[in-house]
Amino acid sequence: MNWLSQIVAVTWLNLRTLWQRRGASAAAAFGVAGVVAVFIAVLSIAEGFKKTLTSNASADTAIVMRSGSDSEMMSGLDRDSTRIIAEAPGVLRASQGPAASAELFVVVDVPKRSTGTDANVPLRGVQSAAFDVRSEVQMIEGRRFAPGKNEVIVGRAAAAEFRGLDLGNHIRWGENEWTVVGIFSANGGLSESEIWCDAGVLQPAYRRGSTFQSVYVKLESAEAFSRFKDTLTPDPRLDVKVVRESEYYEAQSRVITGIINGLGKAIAVLMGIGAIFGALNTMYSAVASRSREIATLRAIGFSAAPVVISVLAESLFLCLLGGIVGAAGAYFAFNGYQTATLNWASFSQVAFAFAVTPKLLVQGIAWALVMGLVGGLFPAIRAARLPVATALREQ
């Protein structure tokens, strides 16, 4: 009998008899399923957060802030600067002029529906070109705010997460009363966590005079960015830095994704060790309970390698099974789970959904196979080294 058919025969024999050892095998697979599910669930938080921050951020949108600021909140630009920026080369010309929106970014305290405690909700003052810059923003209820009036429109996620932001409500922040006149969607992106109003109304309400904090610009193309940046940065009338929207939000997502990925991976490794112990226990008992069978195979001429491979295959099969169950469980339990957290970079709330991505599923199952390999290797070696004569004699 050739080597390959030996492997196939012994492996098939192992897998067919797996059912007889179902108790311990299921326990090992269950352990692996748990590890994979947790690994995927924790990392899907980071993926979801990042996706919300970056999904709508495009390479052909630029953000201009005062140089040295790492966020809009810390920036400040006077009205003249914003005009120079809007007229710069590379800016897309929309129907009513350049697609450039000078904006203010503040936070207001609004209670969370879930806890009733105040949360920092971003309130963004925009100019009408904001709707040209962010074409994904669509009104789903009501209408846009009227220029010059104390009216706000609320992102879909913010309306769901925070109390009192429903259409038609009146809200008091400081000395001003605002009316919610519309609810908008933004393709699942960050804007859906924000409240928008006319920048011209927000300036006096927050005593910002005629200053803004950032200018959002839609460029003619992604390639126009360097021309735009190289015109503005050296301009002696300005003191600004120009970043791509996609890079800005990628950087903002880094703090939280760093925390979660750090925790998630540490946890996954630890749990993996626990699951490997479980798999080892199972596979050692499997080898022990079949020692007569293995010895018989060896006695009738099977070599050691097929025995090693068959034990490894069994272990890999169990862990793969566990991995698939765990991955599927994580997907159905956590994909799309809605929550909100504080984005430290903008000191405001971001509503987002957990995202179980194909990449995570693959990583989770790969981790299951690593556990299967380690958990099967040592028992496999023991199986191969079983002294044939003694093993045959056992009861």
Add this chain to the structure above:
Amino acid sequence: MKFLPLAWQNLKRKKLRTFFTVGSIAVAFVLFGYLAAIRVGFSAGIDVTGADRLMVIHKVSIIQPLPISYRDQISRVPGVKEVSYANWFGGIYQDPKNFFAQMAVEPVSYLALYPELILPEAQRKAWLEDKTGAIVGRVTADRFGWKVGDKIPIQATAYRRKGNNPVWEFNLSGIYDGKEKGTDTSTFYFHYDYLNEGMGGNLGFVGWYMIRIADPARAQEVVDRIDNLFANSPAETKTQTEKALAQSFANQVGSIGQIISAILAAVFFTILLVAGNTMAQSVRERTNELAILKTLGFKSGQVMALVLIESCVIAAIGGLLGIGFAWLLIQKGDPTGGTLPVFYFPGKDMVLGVGIALALGIATGFLPALRAMRLRIVDALRRV
């Protein structure tokens, strides 16, 4: 206790199985330790807030400034013993990813309000005398390898001095420690006056006020007095206890911490379940041995004790190993590279862990032990 050697022999019989079972229990308890530390990290400091301290912030949002003139008005409110203030600086040290909080404060009143910041007297004096001086907590000092006397350049973001170098330079006058484990020692404090002068000398506002009150039981009265004092003014206030503010921040970070905790708790119990199953199985396999012991004259209770001792020994060894290892790992710092302000293994959770380990030993041993106790010798011996 005379059964201990016998239980020990039983454990030694299948060394590998015992080793892996102990190992997986230990891993479960390492996770348990992490769980406790993460919960502390995400609820940063709620447990260590002072009951006699109130925070006064702008009613619209904490990012809105309050006039500096409020200081005197607040200090005249009955029930207020001490007032201090702070202002967020938000600068960058070398790179935005090196984030830590920087606050401009009035040093004397601030240190008086926060006795949990332990600063050697000489360093305290040095800080008070040097207007460009700053103090920083142990965590941040260690993170960047700073020593007292270093010059720390911090690049301004919001506070840009007109026509000047955007970098503010500070002399590190002191490094403070936390009085308790949960005290945040990541913050960098410097003189509000230095900030004010750098910005032209009439900043006119601060970020928020903190207050010590005479009687924590009457906090609500003081809260109402202060908020009424500034009602209908351009900058209305929201006064709350320090704990309430910390809690609302923890709520803002939201369910992420809770979800990670819930997941970890689920895993912890899963691993225990799997390990418990193995332990119970190893007793079941020896049913006829137990019958032989009974034949030899062991009482039912003694057999039960033997089985229980065995499972408790495994659980205790695994549990203690795990808790000890978790403590070591957590001492080495948090896995996110210093972004969680506090990360430690609370003592009460260690005690809880030991309790759970014992409970595990009893729970996994109990059913097999009960079976062993009720075993009829004849049936068991016949079952070979």
